Amino acid sequence: MKIERIELQQLHMPLRFRFETSFGYTTIKELILVSVYGEGEVGHAESVAMSAPYYSEETTETAWHMMEKFMIPKLFTSEIETPEDVDRLFAPIRRNNMAKAALEGAIWDLYSKQKGISLAKALGGEKSVIDVGISIGIEPTVDQVLAKVERHLGEGYKKIKVKIKPGFDVEVIRAIRERFGEGVPLMADANSAYTMEHLDVMKELDQYGLMMIEQPLAHDDIIDHAKLQRELSTPICLDESIHNVDDARKAIELGSCGIINIKVGRVGGLTESKRIHDLCQAHDIPVWCGGMIESGVGRAHNIAITSLPNFTIPGDTAASSRYWEEDIVENGVELMAPGQLAVPDSPGIGYTLNQKAIGNYVIRTANFRP
Ligand SMILES: O=C(O)CCC(=O)c1ccccc1C(=O)O
Ligand SMILES: [Mg+2]
Incomplete structure (x- = not known):
């Protein structure tokens, strides 16, 4: 799999209701949308790290940092044939699981689109x-x-x-x-x-x-x-x-x-x-x-x-x-x-991104190339 470009977009999505748990509450959900481009297809996933470290130790900022400084450089300097290779590649990096999952998930989506099968399959x-x-x-x-x-x-x-x-x-x-x-x-x-x-x-x-x-x-x-x-x-x-x-x-x-x-x-x-x-x-x-x-x-x-x-x-x-x-x-x-x-049966995640909606929520974008 040749990876040509990776885009990170930080989104702030206002919730329709206040979601409270024993560790705090959320009214605006922060996430990082990851898009991985290669061979005419694009795979997407999101980082689920929250804005503050009360569910787990990760935050939006730490996930961005780990992806930018450690994970994306590894992807650009390694041979990747399957998403399992990404899992192996990230294994030496301790924890930071939400950052890892966001990149690995986008590559799973890309991989299934390149194969022409659903992510579920x-x-x-x-x-x-x-x-x-x-x-x-x-x-x-x-x-x-x-x-x-x-x-x-x-x-x-x-x-x-x-x-x-x-x-x-x-x-x-x-x-x-x-x-x-x-x-x-x-x-x-x-x-x-x-x-x-x-x-x-x-x-x-x-x-x-x-x-x-x-x-x-x-x-x-x-x-x-x-x-x-x-x-x-x-x-x-x-x-x-x-x-x-x-x-x-x-x-x-x-x-x-x-x-x-x-x-x-x-x-x-x-x-x-x-x-x-x-x-x-x-x-x-x-x-x-x-x-x-x-x-x-x-x-x-x-x-x-x-x-x-x-x-x-x-x-x-x-x-x-x-x-x-x-x-x-x-x-x-x-x-x-x-x-x-x-469960969609079209290639990859089976959903198309709504770019107009993304435009309304995005607060930061960065692009990375090999
Ligand atoms: O509706 C959802 O997405 C599940 C919400 C939820 O329970 C949750 C939301 C944020 C962090 C932790 C949890 C949890 O399952 O513990
Ligand atoms: Mg729970």
């Missing part, structure tokens, strides 16, 4: 339709959460995830169960807001038949999660704690979780996402695709990886129109049926 995906859920943030009142649950259940979303934090947890879950019943596929995401001191709260949550509790304990822990898992019948799902396939192997071996959330950015790319998927499949650990408030470009990548068979639990890839007045892909990523997204 290039990854070994099998599904033509995926079930999706929705992630509801922390709201000022429980009633406001209930209103959102009602609206999104009406749109057919197949999983309702609510964000929790100490003081805004059991009450929310109880209210949802009382109002909407036991049948709602419901889970809670704590984004590391609890410690083992909160065992009593976790045991209370355990009474509500949740599909899982996501990342209750520290972002860098798998030991206490194993202890907690032994105290609960609800499966623990790890998000922040899993950065690569070895983390997944150790967490499974220790019994730290029963489910893993795969985010392509957090694990450093689609190649590593596939490895984690395969490992989990071999151990009967279901996986699902998490979200990072992506634009349509990141959503398209999420759809492609979710087409792999062990993504058996609906992920967080909701429709573009929930987040954006206007997305940066033509027509947005929209539900084809209640709670379902189509």
